Amino acid sequence: xxxxxxxxxxxxxxxxxxxxxxxxxxxxxxxxxxxxxxxxxxxxxxxxxxxxxxxxxxxxxxxxxxxxxxxxxxxxxxxxxxxxxxxxxxxxxxxxxxxxxxxxxxxxxxxxxxxxxxxxxxxxxxxxxxxxxxxxxxxxxxxxxxxxxxxxxxxxxxxxxxxxxxxxxxxxxxxxxxxxxxxxxxxxxxxxxxxxxxxxxxxxxxxxxxxxxxxxxxxxxxxxxxxxxxxxxxxxxxxxxxxxxxxxxxxxxxxxxxxxxxxxxxxxxxxxxxxxxxxxxxxxxxxxxxxxxxxxxxxxxxxxxxxxxxxxxxxxxxxxxxxxxxxxxxx
Numbered sequence: 566x567x568x569x570x571x572x573x574x575x576x577x578x579x580x581x582x583x584x585x586x587x588x589x590x591x592x593x594x595x596x597x598x599x600x601x602x603x604x605x606x607x608x609x610x611x612x613x614x615x616x617x618x619x620x621x622x623x624x625x626x627x628x629x630x631x632x633x634x635x636x637x638x639x640x641x642x643x644x645x646x647x648x649x650x651x652x653x654x655x656x657x658x659x660x661x662x663x664x665x666x667x668x669x670x671x672x673x674x675x676x677x678x679x680x681x682x683x684x685x686x687x688x689x690x691x692x693x694x695x696x697x698x699x700x701x702x703x704x705x706x707x708x709x710x711x712x713x714x715x716x717x718x719x720x721x722x723x724x725x726x727x728x729x730x731x732x733x734x735x736x737x738x739x740x741x742x743x744x745x746x747x748x749x750x751x752x753x754x755x756x757x758x759x760x761x762x763x764x765x766x767x768x769x770x771x772x773x774x775x776x777x778x779x780x781x782x783x784x785x786x787x788x789x790x791x792x793x794x795x796x797x798x799x800x801x802x803x804x805x806x807x808x809x810x811x812x813x814x815x816x817x818x819x820x821x822x823x824x825x826x827x828x829x830x831x832x833x834x835x836x837x838x839x840x841x842x843x844x845x846x847x848x849x850x851x852x853x854x855x856x857x858x859x860x861x862x863x864x865x866x867x868x869x870x871x872x873x874x875x876x877x878x879x880x881x882x883x884x885x886x887x888x889x890x891x892x893x894x895x896x
Contacts, residue, residue, distance in 0.1 A: 569622055569847045573606065578851035581630040582637070582858025585825070586818065586866060588797030588878045589885075590708055593701045595627070596791050597889055600698040610698065622844050628832040629848045630855040635826035637859035638818060641867075645819065649673065665771035675775050676782035676820050683786040684828060696791045702889035704792025709882030711793075712875040715801035722807070768807040770816055777806050785820065792886065795821055800875060814870040818863055 580598060585591040599606035609623055639646060653670040656662050662671060695704070773781075784802040788795035796817045803813030 569609075569626055569844050570605070571847055571850055573609070574626065574844075574847035574851035575854050577609075577626070578630055578633070578854030579858050581627075581851075582634060582855040582860075583862050584794075585631075585634045585821075586638075586796055586859060586862040588708075588712060588794040588800060588875060589882055590701075590705060590788070590792050590794040590797070592696065592788070592790075593705045593708070593792035593794075596696050596698060596701040597705070597885075600893070601889070610696075624832075626844060626848055626851060628829050629852045631825050632829035632833070633852045633856035634859040635822055635829060637856045638822040638825070638863060641860055641863045642819060642822065646822070649819075665769075668771050672771075672773055672775065672778040672816075673819055673823070676778040676785070676816075677823055679779060679782040680785045680788075680824055681827065684789065684824070688789055688828075699890065699893040701791040702886050702893055704790045704886075705882050706792075706886030706890060708793050708797055709879045709884075709886055711801050712797055712879035712882065715804045716874055716876055716879065719804045768809075768812075770808060770812040773806060773808070773816075781806070781816070782820070785824070794882075795824070797875070797878065804875075810870040810874060811867075814866060818867075 576598075577595065580594050581591050584594045596610055599609040648666050649670045652664065652666040653674070656667050656671065662668050695701070781799055781802040784798045785795055787793045787798050796814075799817035799820055800810070800813045803816055804810065808816065
């Protein structure tokens, strides 16, 4: 078993902090990057997928990186989490869901259940079977297809009400021209009941149904496969349910926080055992790097998704996954 160096700790911390939140798969990159570099990095790949990896130093290190990422998310969304926890406690006391924050709290609880159960039952099995370079390459390519597919399906869904709205406007305009009076029905259809221009295919986060939240949580279980992004599949599912990119991203980040944190906390004892005995300095270096990188990443992405889409990340996954698949299939 090779020893984890400080350079490896910092590089992997940076990789974890960025790729956990960018929709490009942190687990996939933690397999592919060491495999591409090779040499002294190669043992990290073999340790990650070994059947006895539960007590390995590398897995203890990865646990620390996940905790750092979760803490960065908590730090960024701390005001939201204070409101969500307060709302959840209120509903437990009153046994009623009355506000949008209370509804959001239960949407997060319900969406967490599928990935929590699946992760506890199958995380080790999936890691030992699929955390290998070729498998990670294939799943990264599939991740790109999921992202670009979600974008195209969303645009197609938005086009239908946009066409219908245009047709209603033309009918209303014809009515105005012929009768010299605007049609009330046509006006309402064009502007919406609040007088603002209607946004086709747009839903607020709090309007999700509980079943829809469970489906998004079910999508997130795909992230157990190295190469499939937790934030990517969650966002894709949110977009397909009509959320904006901004709300889909926010729900994805909020949903990831308890999942990542719980996964790390459950395995924290490994850091205090023999696995973490000789890499405390490397763990601290990786922890700080991952936390800072994750905070910067979530800050960037929450702004990015107010106006932009998943498409650039989809193309990155398709290219990186496709090239890696060819490379590792031939080697």
